Amino acid sequence: MNIELFKKLFEEDCISEDSFEKVKNMSGNTLFSLHWEIKTLLYLGVMLLSSGLGILIYKNIDTIGHQVILLIIAAISAGCFFYCFKNKKPFSKELVKSPNSFFDYILLLGCLSFLSFVGYLQFQYTVFGTNYGMATFIPMVMLFYIAYQFDHLGILAMGITNMAIWMGVSVTPKQLLLNTDFNSQTVILTYLFLGLLLLLAAHLSTHFNFKKHFRFTYQHFGVHLSFISLLAGYFFYYESGLSFLFIITLFALAFYIYKNALKHHSFYFLLLVVLYTYIAVSSLVLRMLFAMKDDASITLSFMYFIASAIAIIFLLINLNKKIKAA
C-alpha cells in the first residue's frame, strides 16, 4: 500500500491515527496469494485426467476387459466420494464453505467419473435398455443430491444441464441428440417448461431460505432458457395468432424478472431483461412497419433502430442509477 498517500490522508484528517498505524503495519508484510493459480491448476488437472480417462476407454474398449475398465472408473469415482464424505462439513440450509479448493475439484472428478461409469454401463450392457430417460434420470438425481449435500455450484449447473437433456430425451430422444435446434413445437414447449421450472426453483430457494445462494445459478439458466424459447415460439407460430400469446408471456416474464433484479440489485439480470425485451419489441415494431408494404418501411425501420437504441441507452443509464441508489 502507498504509505505516502495514507500519510497525506492522515494529515488531512480523513483517517484516524489507529487506521494509519494499521496501514503502516500492513504494507510491511503483504502476503502473496496463490489462490487463483492453484484453482486454475486444479481445474486443468481434473479436466486433463477425466478426458484422458475418456479417451483411454474409447480406444481400448475392444481390447481390455469391460469389467476391468468399469472397475477402474468405479474405483476412481468411489475414491473421490470417499475422500469427500470423510472431509465434508455438516449439511446446512445456509451457505457451507467447502474445506478447500482441492475438495471441490476432487468432488467434481468423482462426479465426472460417475457419469462416465453410468454412460459406460448403458453402452456396454444397456442396463436401462432403450429407456434413455432412465439412463439420464439417475445421473441427474445424483448430481442434484451431491450439489445440495456438498454445496457445490458447479455440480448444480451440471445437474441442470443434465435435467435439460433428460427432459429432451424423454420427449424426442433422437432429435435432441442429432440437432439441438428450436424448430419443433415439442422442443420449444419442453424448454419453456424447463425454463419456468428453473425460475420457480430460484424463487423457492429464496422463499424458503433453502440454499439461497443457488438462486443465481437457477435463475441464470432459467432466464436464458425461457426467453429464448419464448422468442423461438413467437417466430415458430409467426403466422398464427398464437404468436401473440408467446409475446405477452414474454412481457409478463420480463416484468417479473425486472422486479426481481431490482430487488436483488442484479445488474446482470437487468441487462438480460432489457436486451431480450428489446429484441421482442423490435420484432413487433418491424412486423408492423413491414406490414405497411411501403417503400419507406426500410428507412423507417433504420430510424427506429437508431432512436430506440438511444432510448435504451438512457434507460440503462437510469436503471444503473436506480440500482445503485437502492
Added chain:
Amino acid sequence: MIIYNNIWLANLLIREEAQKARKAEAISIDEQKKIADKYPVGFYTPNIFIRIGLFILTCIIVSFSVGLLVMMTSNLDIIDTWGFSLFIGIITYIVLEVMIKSNNHFKSGVDDALIWISAGFILTAFILLQPTINNDFPYSRVSLFIFLLAFYYALRFTDMLMTAVSLIALIATVFMVWKDLILWGMLTMPFLIMIVCSGIYFLSRRSVGKKTTIYYNNCFLVIQIISLLILYLAGNYYVVQVLSPVSSDIAKPTPVPFGFFFWTWTILLPLVYIYSGLRKKDAIVLRTGLLLVAAAAFTFRNYYHVMPIEGVLCIAGIILLGICYWVMKYLKTPKHGFTYEDLEQDNFMDKLKVESLIVSETFSGPQVPADNTRFGGGDFGGGGASGNF
C-alpha cells in the same frame, strides 16, 4: 494528452487505494466515505453489465446510422471509397471526444464502442488507399499505421486493449521490415525479436508507478504480459522452425540451426518465468510462466511422441492434482510470504459465479450414447441446452 479529467483520474487512484485498505480492514467504512467525499470523481462509469449493454447499443446505433447514410447516397456509389470510411471514422471520433468531454463517460461502454468503431473505419480508409493491383500487399506499411493509430488511442484514452494492439503491431512492423531489409533477416529474426521484447519489458517495468505515467499503470501491465509472451514465442522451437527460411516446405520440416539453443529456450524459459515470478512475487510473470508451460508441453509433443495422448493427459492430470495438493498442504500456514487463502474476498469473478458456469460449459451432460455411435467418453461440449451466457 489524456482526454479524461486528470484530477478525477488521480482521485480515482486514491479511492482505489482506500478500497484496498478497507478490504484489508485497515480503515473503516466511515473513513472510506470521508475519503470519497474529499476526492470526488465525476466520471460516468456504470457496472460492467450495463457497460456491455451500452457497448452493444452503441454499435447498433452506429451501424444503422451508417446504413441510413449509405441508403441515402446509394446512387452515388461511394461506399467502397476510402473517403467515405475516413469520413465515418472522423465523425465517430468527434462524437467520441464530445461524449467524453461533455458527458464524462469513462469506460462506460459508449466510449469503448466508439474507440473501436472510429479506429476501425480510419484503418479501413488507410487500407483502401493502398494500391490493390499488385499482389504484394504492403504489410509493413499497414502494420506501422496500425501501430501509430493504436498508440495514439492508447495514449489518449488509456485503453488497455489498444495498448495490446499497438504493441503487437509494433513487433509485426519490426518483423516485416527486418525480413525485407537484411539478407539474413529470417535467420537473425528470433534474436532481434528477443532483444526488442526484453527491452520493452524492462522499460515498461521501470515505468510502472512513476509519477508522470501513473495513469497508464494498467497499460503497462498489458505491455508486460504481451512482451513476455512474444519473448517466449520468439525462441520457441516450433515457431522458429515454421518461420525459418531453410524449411520453406512446411510438410517436411528440417532441423533448425542452433536447435539446441531453441530447445533449451522452449523448455526452460517458462520455468525461469515461474521461478522469478515466485521470487519477486510478481503475479504477471508467474501466470505467464504457468501458461507457457502448456505451450512448452505442446511443442515437445509435436516432435517427440513418447506415449499416446491419453496417457499424457492422465499423467499430467494426476501430476497437476498432486502438485496442488502438496502446495496446499505446504501453505496451510503462510510461509515465505505466500498464502493459499484468497485475499480478495469479493472479487468480480466470484460475484458472477463464473467458475460454476465454466464447469457446466466444459463438462456438460452425461455421455448418453446415441443408437449407433460409439461411446465417446469425456468429450467436451454437447448438451446444447447449457445456455449461452
